[in-house]
Amino acid sequence: MEIDLVRELAVPERRDAAADALAALGADGVARLVREATDAESPVDWWQVSAVLGRLGETGFAGLLQGLVAAPTEQARRRAGFVFTGLGVTALASYTRALSHPLPLVRAAAVRGIQRCGEGARSAATALLPLLGDPDDEVGRQAANALVLQGEQIIPLLRRVREQGPGRQRARALTVLAELGGEAALSDADRAAIERLIRVKLPDDRPEPLWACWNHWIAVPSGDQAGILRALGLSEPRPVTFALGNDIVDADGHGCDTAEHDGNERVFVTPELDGWTFVLGTWCDPCGEERSADVMRLCTRLSTRYGRAQAYYYGGQGDGSAWLVAERGTVLRRYCETGEGDDELLTLGEPLPFERARRVELGLSPEWDAARESQEDEDEWRWAAHDLAPDIARAIGLCPLDIGADTPSRGTGVVALTPYGAARGVPAGAYRV
Template sequence: MDIDLVRDLAVPEQRAAAADALVALGADGVARLVREVRDEASPVDSRQLAAVLGRLGRPGFDGLLQGLVSAPTDEARRRVGFVFTALGEDALAWYTAALAHPLPLVRAAAVRGIQRCGEGARSATTALLPLLGDPDDEVGRQAADALVLQGERIIPLLRRVREQGPGRQRARALTVLAELGGEPALSDADRAAIERLIRLKLPDDRPEPLWACWNHWIAVPSGDQAGILRTLGLTEPRPVTFALGNDIVDADGHGSDTSEHDGNERVFVTPELDGWTFVLGAWCDPCGEERGADVLRLCTRLSARYGRAQAYYYGGQGDGSAWLVAERGTVLRRYCETGEGEDELLTLGEPLPLERARRAELGLSPEWDAARESQEDEDEWRWAAHDLAPDIARSIGLSPLDIGVDTPSRGTGVVALTPYGAARGVPTGAYRI
């Protein structure tokens, strides 16, 4: 085949004629098209190649499958895999048959192809279920993800797997059930088994540092977990390991695919850690428009009871910092630096000692003076303050980002419902225990 005919797919005014000519060649042109897909230097968009190979039907599918198996490099395999999974519903029956291929690489790609078939993927449900027990972890995870996209209609099928097996499918069936329907989707036996597993792990559970993309927490210098729960209006506390509590906080912080949940429905309340108790979760945000005023009120109340209370935000991906410090019922300081236009409107009280010291290190006046401060000085401080929340927490207490297996711990952590969660429930999801 003339190489120019394939390369004409990259030329807008020649693309349609070239595609028709390539389709007219039938199976004779498949090998050349697949080589073009594998070519990292190709000027042809992969979507154009996928469109032509899709029009070629079964020869195009088989050629891509062979190209996937024989790809010499990871990049070539990635390129062929993308086109292989983009053939659409016309290839659904072939994808379904490929789920039984001996190579995990092909099985995983076939699952992704089915995922991209939209509503048509529903007809492949029964073929996907056995892959929950696939010996290859990647294939099993891919199958679980594909089944989650099928929605709640498959919950009865998954419950049947949990009850009747096969045994190798049961573990991932539980994960998919949790993702689709949360705890209400689980049987009484499964809920009891999970609670039993948590109880078995708790005696040996050790502190793990909080680390999420968006970290929000309230810190109280007390081990009175029950009193802190009551003061904050948190309900239905349930014992959890550190891994489970942190995983829930991280997942909730990323929000939900629906407008029903926004991550404010539950929090992880730690056991006493070196004299401190932490309440972790987006509900603790001291600077957000929705929660800022209430967090200030709650920290004031906590500080009146326990002497001090603090709230923090730290964006782990460079998304800024905020801190709120209250003592004996009075707010001493609130400061926010997230890059939002009205951060300065949240500022309350006088700078903390560490703020002054950090400004001095930067060669700036420890005292803010808007009339004298240049734009360059202001920008330099803002960049420094952007990541300052963990240092502030360390300087006046303890940061949950720093705790670890050696941190003194007393009691058991719990996940509890906020008033939002009590009113509207919690997001679904599967979490590590």
């Protein structure tokens, strides 16, 4: 009967009555719920257990904390941790006290619980600050993430840590400041220190391959970085390491889809790499609805000056490929295969020799006609073309996914503002140097 009462939380039509009955049992109800919280095979959703324990106040919190600490397996700890973090804003004071618990497991769970309190967690900012210097790295990261969610109101607290310490909190305080407000949130001293660190690293910086979930780039067979910047209308170039440039490109591609920022505000322009310069970032997308026409125009302009210019998209998680090839002011080819309904509307020019050769390898005709081609042949080509952008880039130039420490390099990479970035600024964020 005891087990049945808790398990009735999994039955929608009996859930409310079961929850009321368990809450009325007080400490005995806590014991039953904690057993369920640590049962990795339980059919009861963890959030149902959290909801009832949350009604039991400090008694429920204390019992669950004991259960979390004593959980016998990793799966049991994981489930108990979910329950622990879902007690709600009424447990905020208890979570705050648990931030000083001797076990990192509990401190990390308490931080996540505070995060889940939403707006109600703003009063916990001061209590979270010491955990920026926690000896357990995971706890420190959780605390930093929780403080980012507190918003710009905590910038003065973080600046005080940067200026006055304690020293063990200062590094992560800088990261949180950058995430909250970017450079504008940093002091003059911090900005100068970051620029100095970049200068120190640049002499020994070596090429690193571009790799993001969504890779967009323009390739120009020239080392004239300054001329390429001018031709593309890019401004305010700032020297960066490869790690920093790639991290910014990856972060912008993942996290910028807001009313203020869409990831098109800045690009990483590499130094000359084996005779080529790459411009990396979502602004270089040859197939997106917003950018495709402008990227074609810009590649045409670049090819007039440098003989050739190419633009590519490659989805590193199986999200398709696109390529655009221009020579001497003329677009020779544009092709897109991303699975979107309008891909074929972007097709321009005749297939490249590499495309024809790839079709022959697949047993298809190098001269294809959609009206005559069977559905099976069409599907086979589309599957192959889905991942073809890096191979096209290698066949007719250099692919930035392949560069490495041994790639001949001359000059220094820069992050520069696009016209969008010059008009509306760039998103805040913390990046690898």
